[in-house]
Amino acid sequence: MIIKIGKATTNDLVIDNASVSREHARLLSDKSSNLLEDLGSTNGTFVNDIQILKKQIGSSDRIRFANSDIYTLNDLLHASNDYSEEFDKLKNVYKSYIEEKVKIQSSNQLKTRLLQSLPFALPGIIGVTIGFLGKGNPTLLGISLFITILAPTVGIYMGAKQSAKTPALLQKIADNFKINYVCPKCGAFLGEIPWESLANKKECPACKAKWIKQ
């Protein structure tokens, strides 16, 4: 990708400053390199106040064209609508959202099942114990019966209460996801679409920001 810089309105970054040449400089940018080149400008291109003809630049460099304001690499890239670096970070946002979702769902399923089955298992154990100790005592038999009847109700109640927690937790991570999984330029929510599918589109359908460097 080439980002053209200068005073002429045909540039990607137009700098309205008398000291800047019409076609002043250009940035050749790809995945691994950002090469800034002066195009024989009258007043020069400067990186960290040192005049350059050709130089690899990084995000911390301060770039100036003749007497222009200071620009960063990010400013130059955004001038040509390049948001690939920011878009790349969304990969992890999507990945951790899915992982968290699966974790909540599976741990909750286990808890719900345990809570529902525990009260069913207990009366059996208690019944056997009481029957063994009481040897036909009617009061103990009554207690045993009461527990047996009550247990399923308790189990269903506790299980329902536990599974009701799931939507609340999932809602919370979904809300966060909606804030973070957005186009880095226009902020539009990208939906529950895998990052790889979005990367195939290469640009934002709404604002045309470039997500992937060509």
Ligand SMILES: [Zn+2]
């Ligand atoms: Zn956008």
